[in-house]
Amino acid sequence: MEAAELSARAVEVLTAVATGAATRFGEGAGTAVGDLVRTRLGGTERGRAALDQVDADGDSASARSEAEAALREEIAADPELRRQLAVHLSAPSTRVAGSMVISGSRMSRNTISLGPLTVNNSPGNRVPLVLAAVLLLAVLALGLYGGVQIITSGDDPQDAAPQRSSTRALTAAETLKTVPTVDSMPPGWRSSNGPGVSKAERAGGCHSGRADYQNPATHIRAEFVVYACPVPGQASAGYRELVREQYAYTKTTRVPLPRMGDESTALTYYKSEEDTTMANAIVRVGSVVFWLRYGEVDDQPQYEAQLQQLTRGAVGQIQRVLATGDAGDS
Known part of the structure:
Protein backbone atom coordinates (compact mmCIF):
# COMPACT_ATOMS: atom_id res chain seq x y z
CA MET A 1 0.00 0.00 0.00
CA GLU A 2 1.45 3.37 -1.03
CA ALA A 3 2.13 6.13 1.52
CA ALA A 4 -0.65 8.32 0.07
CA GLU A 5 -3.25 5.56 0.38
CA LEU A 6 -2.05 4.59 3.86
CA SER A 7 -2.22 8.15 5.14
CA ALA A 8 -5.66 8.75 3.61
CA ARG A 9 -7.14 5.59 5.12
CA ALA A 10 -5.45 6.16 8.49
CA VAL A 11 -6.82 9.71 8.77
CA GLU A 12 -10.27 8.41 7.80
CA VAL A 13 -10.06 5.95 10.69
CA LEU A 14 -8.81 8.69 13.01
CA THR A 15 -11.87 10.85 12.32
CA ALA A 16 -14.17 7.80 12.61
CA VAL A 17 -12.77 6.97 16.05
CA ALA A 18 -13.30 10.59 17.11
CA THR A 19 -16.99 10.42 16.10
CA GLY A 20 -17.63 7.00 17.65
CA ALA A 21 -17.96 5.30 14.24
CA ALA A 22 -14.93 3.04 14.64
CA THR A 23 -17.06 -0.12 14.31
CA ARG A 24 -17.12 0.54 10.58
CA PHE A 25 -13.45 -0.47 10.53
CA GLY A 26 -13.47 -2.89 13.47
CA GLU A 27 -13.17 -1.52 17.00
CA GLY A 28 -9.76 -3.00 17.75
CA ALA A 29 -8.15 -1.93 14.49
CA GLY A 30 -9.82 1.49 14.61
CA THR A 31 -8.55 2.26 18.10
CA ALA A 32 -5.06 0.98 17.28
CA VAL A 33 -4.81 3.10 14.14
CA GLY A 34 -6.21 6.18 15.88
CA ASP A 35 -3.73 5.85 18.75
CA LEU A 36 -0.83 5.25 16.37
CA VAL A 37 -1.66 8.30 14.24
CA ARG A 38 -2.19 10.57 17.25
CA THR A 39 1.05 9.47 18.88
CA ARG A 40 3.09 10.04 15.73
CA LEU A 41 1.51 13.37 14.70
CA GLY A 42 1.64 14.60 18.28
CA GLY A 43 5.44 14.45 18.14
CA THR A 44 5.87 17.25 15.59
CA GLU A 45 4.70 20.84 15.43
CA ARG A 46 3.07 20.34 12.04
CA GLY A 47 1.41 17.14 13.24
CA ARG A 48 0.03 18.79 16.39
CA ALA A 49 -1.40 21.62 14.31
CA ALA A 50 -3.04 19.07 12.00
CA LEU A 51 -4.54 17.21 14.98
CA ASP A 52 -5.91 20.49 16.30
CA GLN A 53 -7.71 21.06 13.00
CA SER A 60 -13.40 19.58 7.11
CA ALA A 61 -11.70 18.48 3.88
CA SER A 62 -8.83 20.89 4.47
CA ALA A 63 -8.26 19.56 8.00
CA ARG A 64 -8.12 15.96 6.77
CA SER A 65 -5.88 16.95 3.85
CA GLU A 66 -3.35 18.60 6.16
CA ALA A 67 -3.39 15.59 8.50
CA GLU A 68 -2.82 13.27 5.55
CA ALA A 69 0.10 15.38 4.32
CA ALA A 70 1.73 15.42 7.75
CA LEU A 71 1.26 11.67 8.14
CA ARG A 72 2.69 10.97 4.65
CA GLU A 73 5.93 12.64 5.74
CA GLU A 74 6.11 10.41 8.80
CA ILE A 75 5.36 7.27 6.78
CA ALA A 76 8.03 8.12 4.20
CA ALA A 77 10.63 8.57 6.96
CA ASP A 78 9.72 5.48 9.01
CA PRO A 79 9.30 2.04 7.39
CA GLU A 80 8.12 0.57 10.73
CA LEU A 81 5.26 3.05 10.90
CA ARG A 82 4.30 2.08 7.34
CA ARG A 83 4.35 -1.60 8.30
CA GLN A 84 2.21 -1.12 11.43
CA LEU A 85 -0.40 0.95 9.63
CA ALA A 86 -0.55 -1.55 6.77
CA VAL A 87 -1.09 -4.43 9.21
CA HIS A 88 -3.91 -2.69 11.09
CA LEU A 89 -5.62 -1.32 7.98
CA SER A 90 -5.47 -4.72 6.26
CA ALA A 91 -7.09 -6.54 9.21
CA PRO A 92 -10.48 -8.17 8.46
CA SER A 93 -13.52 -6.26 9.64
CA THR A 94 -14.43 -7.23 13.18
CA ARG A 95 -17.32 -6.20 15.39
CA VAL A 96 -17.28 -6.61 19.16
CA ALA A 97 -20.43 -7.27 21.19
CA GLY A 98 -19.70 -7.61 24.88
CA SER A 99 -17.36 -10.58 25.18
CA MET A 100 -18.41 -12.00 21.79
CA VAL A 101 -16.43 -11.20 18.63
CA ILE A 102 -18.15 -11.59 15.27
CA SER A 103 -15.72 -11.70 12.36
CA GLY A 104 -16.59 -12.06 8.69
CA SER A 105 -20.32 -12.64 9.29
CA ARG A 106 -22.30 -12.93 6.05
CA MET A 107 -25.60 -14.12 4.59
CA SER A 108 -26.37 -15.48 1.13
CA ARG A 109 -29.11 -17.38 -0.65
CA ASN A 110 -27.47 -20.73 0.11
CA THR A 111 -25.73 -20.21 3.47
CA ILE A 112 -25.45 -18.00 6.49
CA SER A 113 -22.11 -17.63 8.24
CA LEU A 114 -21.85 -16.37 11.83
CA GLY A 115 -18.13 -16.25 12.57
CA PRO A 116 -16.94 -19.86 12.24
CA LEU A 117 -20.50 -21.28 12.07
CA THR A 118 -22.02 -21.96 8.64
CA VAL A 119 -25.58 -23.25 8.12
CA ASN A 120 -26.65 -24.58 4.71
CA ASN A 121 -29.92 -23.20 3.37
CA SER A 122 -31.56 -26.59 2.83
CA PRO A 123 -35.20 -27.46 3.67
CA GLY A 124 -34.09 -29.25 6.83
CA ASN A 125 -31.94 -26.39 7.96
CA ARG A 126 -34.26 -23.53 7.08
CA VAL A 127 -35.51 -23.09 10.67
CA PRO A 128 -31.95 -23.06 12.10
CA LEU A 129 -31.04 -20.66 9.31
CA VAL A 130 -33.78 -18.23 10.33
CA LEU A 131 -32.87 -18.57 14.01
CA ALA A 132 -29.21 -17.91 13.21
CA ALA A 133 -30.17 -14.81 11.25
CA VAL A 134 -32.28 -13.56 14.17
CA LEU A 135 -29.40 -14.29 16.55
CA LEU A 136 -26.99 -12.36 14.33
CA LEU A 137 -29.26 -9.31 14.25
CA ALA A 138 -29.80 -9.50 18.01
CA VAL A 139 -26.10 -9.73 18.78
CA LEU A 140 -25.27 -6.84 16.45
CA ALA A 141 -28.00 -4.76 18.09
CA LEU A 142 -26.60 -5.53 21.54
CA GLY A 143 -23.17 -4.54 20.26
CA LEU A 144 -24.45 -1.06 19.44
CA TYR A 145 -25.52 -0.60 23.04
CA GLY A 146 -22.36 -1.87 24.70
CA GLY A 147 -23.11 -5.58 24.59
CA VAL A 148 -24.12 -7.96 27.36
CA GLN A 149 -21.71 -9.79 29.63
CA ILE A 150 -22.78 -12.91 31.48
CA ILE A 151 -20.23 -13.98 34.07
CA THR A 152 -20.58 -17.02 36.32
CA SER A 153 -18.33 -18.38 39.02
CA GLY A 154 -19.15 -21.87 40.27
CA ASP A 155 -22.66 -23.28 40.64
CA ASP A 156 -23.89 -20.92 43.35
CA PRO A 157 -25.61 -17.80 41.93
CA GLN A 158 -24.15 -15.85 44.86
CA ASP A 159 -20.70 -16.58 43.45
CA ALA A 160 -21.52 -14.59 40.32
CA ALA A 161 -19.81 -11.18 40.40
CA PRO A 162 -20.76 -8.30 38.07
CA GLN A 163 -17.90 -6.96 35.98
CA ARG A 164 -18.01 -3.23 35.37
CA SER A 165 -17.27 -1.89 31.90
CA SER A 166 -15.20 1.23 31.36
CA THR A 167 -17.69 2.25 28.65
CA ARG A 168 -20.90 1.76 30.65
CA ALA A 169 -23.44 4.48 31.41
CA LEU A 170 -23.24 6.08 34.86
CA THR A 171 -26.21 6.83 37.09
CA ALA A 172 -26.80 10.36 38.35
CA ALA A 173 -25.43 9.34 41.76
CA GLU A 174 -22.30 7.93 40.14
CA THR A 175 -21.92 11.08 38.04
CA LEU A 176 -21.80 13.13 41.23
CA LYS A 177 -19.01 10.88 42.52
CA THR A 178 -16.88 11.80 39.48
CA VAL A 179 -16.98 15.54 40.25
CA PRO A 180 -13.88 16.75 42.17
CA THR A 181 -14.50 17.80 45.79
CA VAL A 182 -12.66 20.47 47.73
CA ASP A 183 -10.80 17.70 49.58
CA SER A 184 -9.34 16.51 46.28
CA MET A 185 -8.05 19.98 45.40
CA PRO A 186 -4.52 21.16 46.25
CA PRO A 187 -4.10 23.12 49.51
CA GLY A 188 -5.45 26.66 49.47
CA TRP A 189 -8.44 26.12 47.21
CA ARG A 190 -11.99 26.94 48.35
CA SER A 191 -15.39 25.90 47.01
CA SER A 192 -17.46 28.58 45.30
CA ASN A 193 -20.19 26.32 43.88
CA GLY A 194 -21.13 22.64 44.22
CA PRO A 195 -20.40 19.85 43.73
CA GLY A 196 -23.82 19.14 42.26
CA VAL A 197 -25.46 16.99 39.61
CA SER A 198 -28.38 17.42 37.22
CA LYS A 199 -30.17 14.35 35.88
CA ALA A 200 -30.65 14.00 32.16
CA GLU A 201 -33.78 15.92 31.16
CA ARG A 202 -34.91 13.21 28.76
CA ALA A 203 -34.35 9.53 28.04
CA GLY A 204 -31.09 9.05 26.20
CA GLY A 205 -29.65 12.30 27.52
CA CYS A 206 -26.50 12.86 29.57
CA HIS A 207 -26.34 13.51 33.31
CA SER A 208 -24.20 16.54 34.16
CA GLY A 209 -22.15 17.34 37.25
CA ARG A 210 -20.38 20.56 38.18
CA ALA A 211 -18.16 22.12 40.82
CA ASP A 212 -16.34 25.47 40.91
CA TYR A 213 -13.31 26.34 43.06
CA GLN A 214 -11.18 29.41 43.60
CA ASN A 215 -7.70 30.05 44.97
CA PRO A 216 -7.85 33.30 47.00
CA ALA A 217 -4.06 33.72 46.90
CA THR A 218 -3.82 33.78 43.10
CA HIS A 219 -7.47 34.59 42.16
CA ILE A 220 -7.36 31.58 39.82
CA ARG A 221 -10.62 29.70 39.41
CA ALA A 222 -11.19 26.12 38.30
CA GLU A 223 -14.56 25.11 36.85
CA PHE A 224 -15.19 21.37 36.53
CA VAL A 225 -17.99 19.95 34.37
CA VAL A 226 -18.74 16.25 33.80
CA TYR A 227 -21.18 14.82 31.25
CA ALA A 228 -22.13 11.16 31.74
CA CYS A 229 -23.77 9.85 28.57
CA PRO A 230 -25.54 6.55 27.79
CA VAL A 231 -22.98 5.35 25.19
CA PRO A 232 -19.39 6.23 24.21
CA GLY A 233 -20.38 7.35 20.70
CA GLN A 234 -22.67 10.02 22.13
CA ALA A 235 -19.93 11.13 24.53
CA SER A 236 -17.41 11.27 21.67
CA ALA A 237 -19.71 13.50 19.63
CA GLY A 238 -20.12 15.77 22.64
CA TYR A 239 -16.37 15.84 23.17
CA ARG A 240 -15.78 16.95 19.60
CA GLU A 241 -18.44 19.65 19.87
CA LEU A 242 -16.84 21.02 23.05
CA VAL A 243 -13.44 21.16 21.32
CA ARG A 244 -14.99 22.87 18.30
CA GLU A 245 -16.65 25.49 20.51
CA GLN A 246 -13.34 26.45 22.13
CA TYR A 247 -11.75 26.95 18.72
CA ALA A 248 -14.42 29.56 17.97
CA TYR A 249 -12.57 31.99 20.23
CA THR A 250 -9.60 34.03 19.04
CA LYS A 251 -5.97 33.08 19.60
CA THR A 252 -6.77 29.46 20.40
CA THR A 253 -3.53 27.55 21.08
CA ARG A 254 -2.94 23.89 21.84
CA VAL A 255 -1.36 23.08 25.22
CA PRO A 256 1.11 20.13 25.08
CA LEU A 257 -0.28 18.02 27.93
CA PRO A 258 0.07 14.20 27.93
CA ARG A 259 -2.83 12.34 26.39
CA MET A 260 -5.40 11.05 28.88
CA GLY A 261 -8.47 8.81 28.59
CA ASP A 262 -9.75 7.79 25.15
CA GLU A 263 -9.61 11.30 23.69
CA SER A 264 -8.12 14.45 25.15
CA THR A 265 -7.36 18.03 24.18
CA ALA A 266 -5.80 20.89 26.14
CA LEU A 267 -5.80 24.46 24.84
CA THR A 268 -5.98 28.14 25.72
CA TYR A 269 -8.19 30.79 24.16
CA TYR A 270 -8.39 34.55 24.47
CA LYS A 271 -11.70 36.34 25.15
CA SER A 272 -11.30 39.85 23.81
CA GLU A 273 -14.45 41.20 25.51
CA GLU A 274 -12.99 40.23 28.90
CA ASP A 275 -9.31 40.65 27.96
CA THR A 276 -8.52 37.27 29.55
CA THR A 277 -6.93 33.98 28.54
CA MET A 278 -8.48 30.73 29.79
CA ALA A 279 -6.91 27.27 29.76
CA ASN A 280 -9.12 24.27 29.00
CA ALA A 281 -8.72 20.50 29.28
CA ILE A 282 -11.34 18.27 27.65
CA VAL A 283 -11.12 14.49 28.10
CA ARG A 284 -13.39 11.57 27.16
CA VAL A 285 -13.24 8.40 29.24
CA GLY A 286 -15.61 5.82 27.79
CA SER A 287 -19.10 7.34 28.02
CA VAL A 288 -17.99 10.25 30.21
CA VAL A 289 -16.72 13.67 29.09
CA PHE A 290 -14.73 15.84 31.51
CA TRP A 291 -14.15 19.57 30.97
CA LEU A 292 -11.93 21.84 33.09
CA ARG A 293 -11.83 25.63 32.58
CA TYR A 294 -8.86 27.10 34.41
CA GLY A 295 -7.88 30.75 34.59
CA GLU A 296 -7.21 33.41 34.04
CA VAL A 297 -3.69 32.39 33.05
CA ASP A 298 -2.38 35.61 31.46
CA ASP A 299 0.10 36.15 34.31
CA GLN A 300 0.52 32.50 35.30
CA PRO A 301 3.56 31.15 33.39
CA GLN A 302 3.51 27.82 35.26
CA TYR A 303 -0.20 27.11 34.79
CA GLU A 304 0.38 24.00 32.63
CA ALA A 305 1.63 21.92 35.57
CA GLN A 306 -1.46 22.79 37.64
CA LEU A 307 -3.79 22.14 34.68
CA GLN A 308 -2.20 18.73 34.19
CA GLN A 309 -2.39 17.88 37.91
CA LEU A 310 -6.08 18.78 38.23
CA THR A 311 -6.99 17.01 34.97
CA ARG A 312 -5.12 13.83 35.83
CA GLY A 313 -6.75 13.67 39.26
CA ALA A 314 -10.25 14.13 37.83
CA VAL A 315 -9.71 11.55 35.07
CA GLY A 316 -8.43 9.05 37.64
CA GLN A 317 -11.57 9.54 39.73
CA ILE A 318 -13.80 8.98 36.69
CA GLN A 319 -11.94 5.76 35.90
CA ARG A 320 -12.37 4.53 39.49
CA VAL A 321 -16.11 5.20 39.45
CA LEU A 322 -16.49 3.42 36.11
CA ALA A 323 -14.55 0.43 37.47
CA THR A 324 -16.22 0.07 40.86
CA GLY A 325 -19.80 1.16 40.27
CA ASP A 326 -22.42 2.45 42.66
CA ALA A 327 -25.89 1.37 43.77
CA GLY A 328 -27.35 4.86 43.44
CA ASP A 329 -30.37 6.01 41.45
CA SER A 330 -30.49 6.20 37.68
Missing part, protein backbone atom coordinates in the same frame (compact mmCIF):
# COMPACT_ATOMS: atom_id res chain seq x y z
CA VAL A 54 -9.11 17.51 12.93
CA ASP A 55 -10.30 17.75 16.55
CA ALA A 56 -11.92 21.11 15.83
CA ASP A 57 -13.68 19.95 12.66
CA GLY A 58 -13.13 16.36 11.55
CA ASP A 59 -15.56 16.86 8.66
Whole structure:
Protein backbone atom coordinates (compact mmCIF):
# COMPACT_ATOMS: atom_id res chain seq x y z
CA MET A 1 0.00 0.00 0.00
CA GLU A 2 1.45 3.37 -1.03
CA ALA A 3 2.13 6.13 1.52
CA ALA A 4 -0.65 8.32 0.07
CA GLU A 5 -3.25 5.56 0.38
CA LEU A 6 -2.05 4.59 3.86
CA SER A 7 -2.22 8.15 5.14
CA ALA A 8 -5.66 8.75 3.61
CA ARG A 9 -7.14 5.59 5.12
CA ALA A 10 -5.45 6.16 8.49
CA VAL A 11 -6.82 9.71 8.77
CA GLU A 12 -10.27 8.41 7.80
CA VAL A 13 -10.06 5.95 10.69
CA LEU A 14 -8.81 8.69 13.01
CA THR A 15 -11.87 10.85 12.32
CA ALA A 16 -14.17 7.80 12.61
CA VAL A 17 -12.77 6.97 16.05
CA ALA A 18 -13.30 10.59 17.11
CA THR A 19 -16.99 10.42 16.10
CA GLY A 20 -17.63 7.00 17.65
CA ALA A 21 -17.96 5.30 14.24
CA ALA A 22 -14.93 3.04 14.64
CA THR A 23 -17.06 -0.12 14.31
CA ARG A 24 -17.12 0.54 10.58
CA PHE A 25 -13.45 -0.47 10.53
CA GLY A 26 -13.47 -2.89 13.47
CA GLU A 27 -13.17 -1.52 17.00
CA GLY A 28 -9.76 -3.00 17.75
CA ALA A 29 -8.15 -1.93 14.49
CA GLY A 30 -9.82 1.49 14.61
CA THR A 31 -8.55 2.26 18.10
CA ALA A 32 -5.06 0.98 17.28
CA VAL A 33 -4.81 3.10 14.14
CA GLY A 34 -6.21 6.18 15.88
CA ASP A 35 -3.73 5.85 18.75
CA LEU A 36 -0.83 5.25 16.37
CA VAL A 37 -1.66 8.30 14.24
CA ARG A 38 -2.19 10.57 17.25
CA THR A 39 1.05 9.47 18.88
CA ARG A 40 3.09 10.04 15.73
CA LEU A 41 1.51 13.37 14.70
CA GLY A 42 1.64 14.60 18.28
CA GLY A 43 5.44 14.45 18.14
CA THR A 44 5.87 17.25 15.59
CA GLU A 45 4.70 20.84 15.43
CA ARG A 46 3.07 20.34 12.04
CA GLY A 47 1.41 17.14 13.24
CA ARG A 48 0.03 18.79 16.39
CA ALA A 49 -1.40 21.62 14.31
CA ALA A 50 -3.04 19.07 12.00
CA LEU A 51 -4.54 17.21 14.98
CA ASP A 52 -5.91 20.49 16.30
CA GLN A 53 -7.71 21.06 13.00
CA VAL A 54 -9.11 17.51 12.93
CA ASP A 55 -10.30 17.75 16.55
CA ALA A 56 -11.92 21.11 15.83
CA ASP A 57 -13.68 19.95 12.66
CA GLY A 58 -13.13 16.36 11.55
CA ASP A 59 -15.56 16.86 8.66
CA SER A 60 -13.40 19.58 7.11
CA ALA A 61 -11.70 18.48 3.88
CA SER A 62 -8.83 20.89 4.47
CA ALA A 63 -8.26 19.56 8.00
CA ARG A 64 -8.12 15.96 6.77
CA SER A 65 -5.88 16.95 3.85
CA GLU A 66 -3.35 18.60 6.16
CA ALA A 67 -3.39 15.59 8.50
CA GLU A 68 -2.82 13.27 5.55
CA ALA A 69 0.10 15.38 4.32
CA ALA A 70 1.73 15.42 7.75
CA LEU A 71 1.26 11.67 8.14
CA ARG A 72 2.69 10.97 4.65
CA GLU A 73 5.93 12.64 5.74
CA GLU A 74 6.11 10.41 8.80
CA ILE A 75 5.36 7.27 6.78
CA ALA A 76 8.03 8.12 4.20
CA ALA A 77 10.63 8.57 6.96
CA ASP A 78 9.72 5.48 9.01
CA PRO A 79 9.30 2.04 7.39
CA GLU A 80 8.12 0.57 10.73
CA LEU A 81 5.26 3.05 10.90
CA ARG A 82 4.30 2.08 7.34
CA ARG A 83 4.35 -1.60 8.30
CA GLN A 84 2.21 -1.12 11.43
CA LEU A 85 -0.40 0.95 9.63
CA ALA A 86 -0.55 -1.55 6.77
CA VAL A 87 -1.09 -4.43 9.21
CA HIS A 88 -3.91 -2.69 11.09
CA LEU A 89 -5.62 -1.32 7.98
CA SER A 90 -5.47 -4.72 6.26
CA ALA A 91 -7.09 -6.54 9.21
CA PRO A 92 -10.48 -8.17 8.46
CA SER A 93 -13.52 -6.26 9.64
CA THR A 94 -14.43 -7.23 13.18
CA ARG A 95 -17.32 -6.20 15.39
CA VAL A 96 -17.28 -6.61 19.16
CA ALA A 97 -20.43 -7.27 21.19
CA GLY A 98 -19.70 -7.61 24.88
CA SER A 99 -17.36 -10.58 25.18
CA MET A 100 -18.41 -12.00 21.79
CA VAL A 101 -16.43 -11.20 18.63
CA ILE A 102 -18.15 -11.59 15.27
CA SER A 103 -15.72 -11.70 12.36
CA GLY A 104 -16.59 -12.06 8.69
CA SER A 105 -20.32 -12.64 9.29
CA ARG A 106 -22.30 -12.93 6.05
CA MET A 107 -25.60 -14.12 4.59
CA SER A 108 -26.37 -15.48 1.13
CA ARG A 109 -29.11 -17.38 -0.65
CA ASN A 110 -27.47 -20.73 0.11
CA THR A 111 -25.73 -20.21 3.47
CA ILE A 112 -25.45 -18.00 6.49
CA SER A 113 -22.11 -17.63 8.24
CA LEU A 114 -21.85 -16.37 11.83
CA GLY A 115 -18.13 -16.25 12.57
CA PRO A 116 -16.94 -19.86 12.24
CA LEU A 117 -20.50 -21.28 12.07
CA THR A 118 -22.02 -21.96 8.64
CA VAL A 119 -25.58 -23.25 8.12
CA ASN A 120 -26.65 -24.58 4.71
CA ASN A 121 -29.92 -23.20 3.37
CA SER A 122 -31.56 -26.59 2.83
CA PRO A 123 -35.20 -27.46 3.67
CA GLY A 124 -34.09 -29.25 6.83
CA ASN A 125 -31.94 -26.39 7.96
CA ARG A 126 -34.26 -23.53 7.08
CA VAL A 127 -35.51 -23.09 10.67
CA PRO A 128 -31.95 -23.06 12.10
CA LEU A 129 -31.04 -20.66 9.31
CA VAL A 130 -33.78 -18.23 10.33
CA LEU A 131 -32.87 -18.57 14.01
CA ALA A 132 -29.21 -17.91 13.21
CA ALA A 133 -30.17 -14.81 11.25
CA VAL A 134 -32.28 -13.56 14.17
CA LEU A 135 -29.40 -14.29 16.55
CA LEU A 136 -26.99 -12.36 14.33
CA LEU A 137 -29.26 -9.31 14.25
CA ALA A 138 -29.80 -9.50 18.01
CA VAL A 139 -26.10 -9.73 18.78
CA LEU A 140 -25.27 -6.84 16.45
CA ALA A 141 -28.00 -4.76 18.09
CA LEU A 142 -26.60 -5.53 21.54
CA GLY A 143 -23.17 -4.54 20.26
CA LEU A 144 -24.45 -1.06 19.44
CA TYR A 145 -25.52 -0.60 23.04
CA GLY A 146 -22.36 -1.87 24.70
CA GLY A 147 -23.11 -5.58 24.59
CA VAL A 148 -24.12 -7.96 27.36
CA GLN A 149 -21.71 -9.79 29.63
CA ILE A 150 -22.78 -12.91 31.48
CA ILE A 151 -20.23 -13.98 34.07
CA THR A 152 -20.58 -17.02 36.32
CA SER A 153 -18.33 -18.38 39.02
CA GLY A 154 -19.15 -21.87 40.27
CA ASP A 155 -22.66 -23.28 40.64
CA ASP A 156 -23.89 -20.92 43.35
CA PRO A 157 -25.61 -17.80 41.93
CA GLN A 158 -24.15 -15.85 44.86
CA ASP A 159 -20.70 -16.58 43.45
CA ALA A 160 -21.52 -14.59 40.32
CA ALA A 161 -19.81 -11.18 40.40
CA PRO A 162 -20.76 -8.30 38.07
CA GLN A 163 -17.90 -6.96 35.98
CA ARG A 164 -18.01 -3.23 35.37
CA SER A 165 -17.27 -1.89 31.90
CA SER A 166 -15.20 1.23 31.36
CA THR A 167 -17.69 2.25 28.65
CA ARG A 168 -20.90 1.76 30.65
CA ALA A 169 -23.44 4.48 31.41
CA LEU A 170 -23.24 6.08 34.86
CA THR A 171 -26.21 6.83 37.09
CA ALA A 172 -26.80 10.36 38.35
CA ALA A 173 -25.43 9.34 41.76
CA GLU A 174 -22.30 7.93 40.14
CA THR A 175 -21.92 11.08 38.04
CA LEU A 176 -21.80 13.13 41.23
CA LYS A 177 -19.01 10.88 42.52
CA THR A 178 -16.88 11.80 39.48
CA VAL A 179 -16.98 15.54 40.25
CA PRO A 180 -13.88 16.75 42.17
CA THR A 181 -14.50 17.80 45.79
CA VAL A 182 -12.66 20.47 47.73
CA ASP A 183 -10.80 17.70 49.58
CA SER A 184 -9.34 16.51 46.28
CA MET A 185 -8.05 19.98 45.40
CA PRO A 186 -4.52 21.16 46.25
CA PRO A 187 -4.10 23.12 49.51
CA GLY A 188 -5.45 26.66 49.47
CA TRP A 189 -8.44 26.12 47.21
CA ARG A 190 -11.99 26.94 48.35
CA SER A 191 -15.39 25.90 47.01
CA SER A 192 -17.46 28.58 45.30
CA ASN A 193 -20.19 26.32 43.88
CA GLY A 194 -21.13 22.64 44.22
CA PRO A 195 -20.40 19.85 43.73
CA GLY A 196 -23.82 19.14 42.26
CA VAL A 197 -25.46 16.99 39.61
CA SER A 198 -28.38 17.42 37.22
CA LYS A 199 -30.17 14.35 35.88
CA ALA A 200 -30.65 14.00 32.16
CA GLU A 201 -33.78 15.92 31.16
CA ARG A 202 -34.91 13.21 28.76
CA ALA A 203 -34.35 9.53 28.04
CA GLY A 204 -31.09 9.05 26.20
CA GLY A 205 -29.65 12.30 27.52
CA CYS A 206 -26.50 12.86 29.57
CA HIS A 207 -26.34 13.51 33.31
CA SER A 208 -24.20 16.54 34.16
CA GLY A 209 -22.15 17.34 37.25
CA ARG A 210 -20.38 20.56 38.18
CA ALA A 211 -18.16 22.12 40.82
CA ASP A 212 -16.34 25.47 40.91
CA TYR A 213 -13.31 26.34 43.06
CA GLN A 214 -11.18 29.41 43.60
CA ASN A 215 -7.70 30.05 44.97
CA PRO A 216 -7.85 33.30 47.00
CA ALA A 217 -4.06 33.72 46.90
CA THR A 218 -3.82 33.78 43.10
CA HIS A 219 -7.47 34.59 42.16
CA ILE A 220 -7.36 31.58 39.82
CA ARG A 221 -10.62 29.70 39.41
CA ALA A 222 -11.19 26.12 38.30
CA GLU A 223 -14.56 25.11 36.85
CA PHE A 224 -15.19 21.37 36.53
CA VAL A 225 -17.99 19.95 34.37
CA VAL A 226 -18.74 16.25 33.80
CA TYR A 227 -21.18 14.82 31.25
CA ALA A 228 -22.13 11.16 31.74
CA CYS A 229 -23.77 9.85 28.57
CA PRO A 230 -25.54 6.55 27.79
CA VAL A 231 -22.98 5.35 25.19
CA PRO A 232 -19.39 6.23 24.21
CA GLY A 233 -20.38 7.35 20.70
CA GLN A 234 -22.67 10.02 22.13
CA ALA A 235 -19.93 11.13 24.53
CA SER A 236 -17.41 11.27 21.67
CA ALA A 237 -19.71 13.50 19.63
CA GLY A 238 -20.12 15.77 22.64
CA TYR A 239 -16.37 15.84 23.17
CA ARG A 240 -15.78 16.95 19.60
CA GLU A 241 -18.44 19.65 19.87
CA LEU A 242 -16.84 21.02 23.05
CA VAL A 243 -13.44 21.16 21.32
CA ARG A 244 -14.99 22.87 18.30
CA GLU A 245 -16.65 25.49 20.51
CA GLN A 246 -13.34 26.45 22.13
CA TYR A 247 -11.75 26.95 18.72
CA ALA A 248 -14.42 29.56 17.97
CA TYR A 249 -12.57 31.99 20.23
CA THR A 250 -9.60 34.03 19.04
CA LYS A 251 -5.97 33.08 19.60
CA THR A 252 -6.77 29.46 20.40
CA THR A 253 -3.53 27.55 21.08
CA ARG A 254 -2.94 23.89 21.84
CA VAL A 255 -1.36 23.08 25.22
CA PRO A 256 1.11 20.13 25.08
CA LEU A 257 -0.28 18.02 27.93
CA PRO A 258 0.07 14.20 27.93
CA ARG A 259 -2.83 12.34 26.39
CA MET A 260 -5.40 11.05 28.88
CA GLY A 261 -8.47 8.81 28.59
CA ASP A 262 -9.75 7.79 25.15
CA GLU A 263 -9.61 11.30 23.69
CA SER A 264 -8.12 14.45 25.15
CA THR A 265 -7.36 18.03 24.18
CA ALA A 266 -5.80 20.89 26.14
CA LEU A 267 -5.80 24.46 24.84
CA THR A 268 -5.98 28.14 25.72
CA TYR A 269 -8.19 30.79 24.16
CA TYR A 270 -8.39 34.55 24.47
CA LYS A 271 -11.70 36.34 25.15
CA SER A 272 -11.30 39.85 23.81
CA GLU A 273 -14.45 41.20 25.51
CA GLU A 274 -12.99 40.23 28.90
CA ASP A 275 -9.31 40.65 27.96
CA THR A 276 -8.52 37.27 29.55
CA THR A 277 -6.93 33.98 28.54
CA MET A 278 -8.48 30.73 29.79
CA ALA A 279 -6.91 27.27 29.76
CA ASN A 280 -9.12 24.27 29.00
CA ALA A 281 -8.72 20.50 29.28
CA ILE A 282 -11.34 18.27 27.65
CA VAL A 283 -11.12 14.49 28.10
CA ARG A 284 -13.39 11.57 27.16
CA VAL A 285 -13.24 8.40 29.24
CA GLY A 286 -15.61 5.82 27.79
CA SER A 287 -19.10 7.34 28.02
CA VAL A 288 -17.99 10.25 30.21
CA VAL A 289 -16.72 13.67 29.09
CA PHE A 290 -14.73 15.84 31.51
CA TRP A 291 -14.15 19.57 30.97
CA LEU A 292 -11.93 21.84 33.09
CA ARG A 293 -11.83 25.63 32.58
CA TYR A 294 -8.86 27.10 34.41
CA GLY A 295 -7.88 30.75 34.59
CA GLU A 296 -7.21 33.41 34.04
CA VAL A 297 -3.69 32.39 33.05
CA ASP A 298 -2.38 35.61 31.46
CA ASP A 299 0.10 36.15 34.31
CA GLN A 300 0.52 32.50 35.30
CA PRO A 301 3.56 31.15 33.39
CA GLN A 302 3.51 27.82 35.26
CA TYR A 303 -0.20 27.11 34.79
CA GLU A 304 0.38 24.00 32.63
CA ALA A 305 1.63 21.92 35.57
CA GLN A 306 -1.46 22.79 37.64
CA LEU A 307 -3.79 22.14 34.68
CA GLN A 308 -2.20 18.73 34.19
CA GLN A 309 -2.39 17.88 37.91
CA LEU A 310 -6.08 18.78 38.23
CA THR A 311 -6.99 17.01 34.97
CA ARG A 312 -5.12 13.83 35.83
CA GLY A 313 -6.75 13.67 39.26
CA ALA A 314 -10.25 14.13 37.83
CA VAL A 315 -9.71 11.55 35.07
CA GLY A 316 -8.43 9.05 37.64
CA GLN A 317 -11.57 9.54 39.73
CA ILE A 318 -13.80 8.98 36.69
CA GLN A 319 -11.94 5.76 35.90
CA ARG A 320 -12.37 4.53 39.49
CA VAL A 321 -16.11 5.20 39.45
CA LEU A 322 -16.49 3.42 36.11
CA ALA A 323 -14.55 0.43 37.47
CA THR A 324 -16.22 0.07 40.86
CA GLY A 325 -19.80 1.16 40.27
CA ASP A 326 -22.42 2.45 42.66
CA ALA A 327 -25.89 1.37 43.77
CA GLY A 328 -27.35 4.86 43.44
CA ASP A 329 -30.37 6.01 41.45
CA SER A 330 -30.49 6.20 37.68
